[in-house]
Amino acid sequence: MRTIVHLSDIHFGRVDDRLLAPLRATVASVTPDVVVVSGDLTQRARSAEFKAAKAYLDTLPQPQVVVPGNHDIPLYNVAARFLTPLTKYRRYVTPNLAPEYVDDEIAVMGLNTARSLTIKDGRVNREQLDRLGARLAGVDPKLTRIVVTHHPFDLPEHHDKDDLVDRAPMAMNAFSRCGVDLLLAGHVHSSSSANSAKRYKIAGYAALVVQAGTATSTRGRGESNSFNVLRIDTDEIQVERYSWKDAAGAFEVASVETFRREGNTWEPWLGD
Numbered sequence: 001m002r003t004i005v006h007l008s009d010i011h012f013g014r015v016d017d018r019l020l021a022p023l024r025a026t027v028a029s030v031t032p033d034v035v036v037v038s039g040d041l042t043q044r045a046r047s048a049e050f051k052a053a054k055a056y057l058d059t060l061p062q063p064q065v066v067v068p069g070n071h072d073i074p075l076y077n078v079a080a081r082f083l084t085p086l087t088k089y090r091r092y093v094t095p096n097l098a099p100e101y102v103d104d105e106i107a108v109m110g111l112n113t114a115r116s117l118t119i120k121d122g123r124v125n126r127e128q129l130d131r132l133g134a135r136l137a138g139v140d141p142k143l144t145r146i147v148v149t150h151h152p153f154d155l156p157e158h159h160d161k162d163d164l165v166d167r168a169p170m171a172m173n174a175f176s177r178c179g180v181d182l183l184l185a186g187h188v189h190s191s192s193s194a195n196s197a198k199r200y201k202i203a204g205y206a207a208l209v210v211q212a213g214t215a216t217s218t219r220g221r222g223e224s225n226s227f228n229v230l231r232i233d234t235d236e237i238q239v240e241r242y243s244w245k246d247a248a249g250a251f252e253v254a255s256v257e258t259f260r261r262e263g264n265t266w267e268p269w270l271g272d
Contacts, residue, residue: 002106004146005032005061006210006228008186011071011217012053013043019216019225019244019251020056026242026251027060030229034101034108035060038186038212039069039150041093050092057093065099067110069150069187070122086114098128100135106146106232107139113151113165122151122187123166129174136178144232145180152185154199154209156192163188172196176205179264182230182237183207189214189221191228193239193257195266208259208266210239226254235261236269 005027027035037057042049050072057064072089086097099110109132113122136145151165153172165171165185175183183196191213197206213226225244230237236258243254260269 002033002103002144002232003030004106004108004184004230004232005030005035006038006184006212006230007035007215008038008150008212008227009040009069009189009214009217010037010053010056011040011043011214011219012056013046013049014218015216016218016225018249022244022250023215023227024056024059027227032061032229033103033106035062035064036108036148036184037064037066038148038184039067039114040071040186041066041069041089042072043217045072045074045088047088047092050088054092063101065101065108065110065148066094067099067112067148067150068093068097068114070114073114098131098135102139102143104140105143105234107136107143108146108148109135110148113149121162121166122149124149124171125167126170129171133174133178136180141179142234144182144234144237145178146182146184147175147180148184150185151187152209152211153183154194154196155188155211156190156194159188159190169200172200172202172207175207176202176264180207181261181266182232183209184212185209186212186214189217189219190223191226191241193259195259195268197265204264206265206267208237227251237266
């Protein structure tokens, strides 16, 4: 079994400072094999925000797979937005926009969906998907295959489909060919777990799609600050959502969902 902590939308520059120490302690107590951060490390892509975000991430367990979000591209500095959109992210966080972690049970692949030409939307392109396919072609087929992006490939019904990453159908078809099992994303500050079958009709294939809320931002959008812990076995994934409880001053388990694999399809499991 492998354990992944999935954080997202930490938004340094709009952080609730009360949550930082409890989050650090809770993440450490989980003893994750890898920490995933699915974008929006900053609020306005300022140097001081990146430095603070990186300093905080350095206090969390390693290894980490971190990808940028739309807030990690400058908004008001138009020249930087279009000419050097992720320079500060590369300088202060990581120069690698396609990070990965592979061991003998899981393969975690980061994919950058942040783009200069949109204010909040994200996109994938064919070149990225081809590179992802080549990366996964060299991975043992028995490993659970995980892709991390900022922008989501699926959403609960009450969310606007405009929040989906652009070219999602093309990407999902590529994921089906690569045998991707699990998609981790953020962006909408809302937690959810479901398979992809309802939105994407791909014969014999349904990935598990897990959204993380915002771990530390003051912009909760109606949901308490939260993050996910995933317990991954070969044919079973358990998704635990940890939610901030003001009364306790701590993150506590708010829900647990289990999914099992049948062939190339992940389905909710309600127990025997």
